[in-house]
Amino acid sequence: MKPIHVSHAPKLIKWKNKTALLEFTNRFYSPAIFIVGLLSAYRLIEYTYALPILIILAILSSIVISYSAWHRWKKDFFYLAEKEQNIPRRTTIVIVLTECVLQFLVSIISFWWISGVPACIASWTDLNRITQAYVWTSLLVFTFVMHIVAWKRSSKEMYRCLRETYEHLEMA
DSSP states (O other): OOOOOOOOOOOOOHHHHHHHHHHHHHTTTHHHHHHHHHHHHTTTTGGGGHHHHHHHHHHHHHHHHHHHHHHHHHHHHHHHHHSSOOHHHHHHHHHHHHHHHHHHHHHHHHHHHTHHHHHHHHHHOOHHHHHHHHHHHHHHHHHHHHHHHHHHOOOOOOOOHHHTTGGGGOOO
């Protein structure tokens, strides 16, 4: 009798990696994109004066989304810890700051190709459209790598906080 041969292809994307990728794409869903889309539809951001408005919208969007991400992280922690307790200030700062910076970068990536923004960037920096495409792609890859680092850091913070919560239960 011949042995059974199974051709097993290793999984390229495990569930946790798929989750990290899905969370990265979910970062691009922001109410600020609708506001910028509306401004673009009425040709209100075709001039160089409107670029600061986009930066302000990106900052506001990053603050709002990082605040909601922090509350989601905190709810997950309370659920896993099975009680409400104080979260260390360092953990709060790490989570909120990384979320804020990442969401700001995602907003810039999202707003880049809308309407007259490439022309504004070209007039401000003398970068042609092809060079802007390379800069945009580099920024997208950099943001993705930063998202993975922040995602792993957030998981480690959750694990550390949970370990500290239940360390009184450890037996030697």
